[in-house]
Amino acid sequence: MHFDALMLSRLQFAFTIAYHIIFPSFTIGLASFLAVLEGLWLVTRNEAFKVLYLFWIKIFAISFGMGVVSGVVISYEIGTNWSVYSAMASPVIGPLLAFEVLAAFFMEASFLGVMLFGWKKVGPRLHFAATVLVALGTLTSAFWIISANSWMQHPTGYVQLADGTLRATDWVLVIFSPTFPVRLIHMVLAAYLTTSLVVAAASAWRLLKEPDEEESSLALKMAIGMFAIVAPLQLLAGDTAGRQVLEFQPAKLAAIEGFWDTKAGQAFHIVAWPDRAIAANRWELSIPRLGSLITAHDANAQVTGLKAFAPQDRPPVALVFWAFRVMVGLGLAMIGLGLWGGWLCWRGHLAKARWFLGACVAMGPAGFVAVICGWIVAEVGRQPYVIYGVLRTADAVSPVTRGEVSASLLAFLGIYAVVFSVGALYILRLMDQGPLAGAAEPAGAAVRPPGYAFAAAPGEPEGRP
């Protein structure tokens, strides 16, 4: 690997965006979960929902803050490190990213203030409205960013002029490029899965310590309900997304499956060691014809291999191949966990099933790992292009020096390591204390600094009928 400004910029962008995506993929689902909890509390007046709301909002506040600040970085990095890309892509996807700011970021940021600090300032219904708006904001943000990313994966609705610049010709085709709907569904389901696995893990952890904690039992059931339904749906969404990759990005598909030769009845490689240097898999464990069946839904279908593309047009293979297998493996494990949990819920002795609770704890981070692997498949699989078929990553980099990017990359590594460790520590500490620890807190007025959101929150809100 040659560490020039290009490679360092790629590493920096990969690092900062992989770090960033951890937080939205959690907060998108958590915002919706909080809206559901608050809505259920308003309707049923079951205090357990309020306790859970006030517990998870603390975790939401920490993760959302980390997501916001790491997201601001990305919006400037496309200029500092990828100025050629910015200048070229903006006439087409500039409005999409601006709409994300205008339609989502402001709404999230403004109503987050009300959500966190407004419990005593506005009535319960208005507070619920603020929670719903924050949840809608996170989904709107996902809409526009996935729209822009989908266009980069398979650009449509534009022309390239003689001087090389791009012009949008059909905004509907730009915003709703063919792969967008499925990719949006895939991402939102991934976020819901990630969140429900975290909620399940935290609740299971509490139940292992306190088997009679009703709030944790309730939250665990809600989480199981979510991933038991969503994990199989995600398999369908992922399969549909894969069919589109086969159609629109055959080189990416070949890398995902480790196909080198174009042939009918491709084998499915369960594991393999793909090596670009020799344009083959060094070894592989395969099932005949299953590869064609999975990718094209026909065991005899001809599927294009990597050798059909010039070596400089092939994406990195091993990384994409393995990231895909980790993602799918975790997805299958999530389906299994959902079936297991569903069965235990039906039988009705969830809180005593220690093996299952342990499995839930172990699967807590699975969503994050799967999301990052999914992004590696999508983004590394698109290489060597940044805008597929239009602009190569190597041509997109800013006129910056190796020294500048080395310094900033090191600074990111250092500061993000501190921020991430501390944020994770605080979140895990809250999870360990459980939902009731916070509920008891306001009695001791000195524990929370003044003005903190829920310093007094578990008291009765004003305007209660």
Add this chain to the structure above:
Amino acid sequence: MSLDLPLIWAAILAVAVLLYVMLDGFDLGIGILFPFAGSPSERDVMMSSVAPVWDGNETWLVLGGGGLFAAFPLAFAAIMPALYIPILIMLLALVLRGVAFEFRLNGRARGKRFWTGAFTVGSLAATIAQGLVLGGFIQGVTLRDRHFAGGVFDWLTPYTLLVAAGLVAGYALLGAAWLIWRTEDELHGRARRWAWVSLIAVAVLLAAVSLATLYVHPRVALRWGWENGHFDLGRLTPLLPIPLLGLAGLAVAALGLRRGAHGWPFAGAVLLFLSGYLGLAAGFFPNIVPYAMTFRQAANPDNALGLLLVGAAVLLPAIVGYSLWVYWIFRGKVGADEGYH
């Protein structure tokens, strides 16, 4: 009907950046003033006074950057690499001070102390970096074939350091004036003293930056009618309202402080910032990359700007509306017992 879309977008972005400077200015200012608080509980109040709104304030920075990318991509592509180091320092500093809002509440003794420090250091470093960005921008950016072609440290000069010092004083003034408005008792009294000190510093540094700009940048001086050692009144007169606005802001802030007013010092600080902003803009408009590219040369085609405008026409009034509503919800003095009634 044909709209002058590039001009409209230049105006929208100019307002967004101005709003950013004023809004995040006061919460960054709180961070700059943090070490001078009398006690940890005063720091809690200082932070509480901005905690519900800082995130919305910072979003104007994302609109500034995202809007520049979406409306004037050639300027975005030229400026960002030119100011690579100060922009990345700003981003990292904003990360540190942004997470400090939540981390400080969750930390125990040692953690709380660390994030108190991080909030100060992050706020100060972000302000200095923004000053260097502003100074580097006014100094001008070297382009070749529309891309940045200058040196790695072009943004680091005595002039940009002077601008950075001015911005630190300015944000401290905004922060102090905000605290005068929104707090009471001892902290309120302390904020008055901070406001006096920073007001004097702003007056001195704003004058120094103005003179330095005329001295260092003959092009800008020419705009203001300064040539060969004397002023051309024909050019200077139309621009005179700008420094007069600054003097008015200074007077409003100083009189407000003398008379013990709660809101007027903040109003005066806002007028001062408006004057400084307009004064700098008068020096480089219509350039969007001083002094190499006008906003028209940098603009996206009309079909993109038009689509953007349709969205902004719906969303911007809504944003202004609910932002004002949020400020209204959290109006009034932030007491030490806030949140406990």
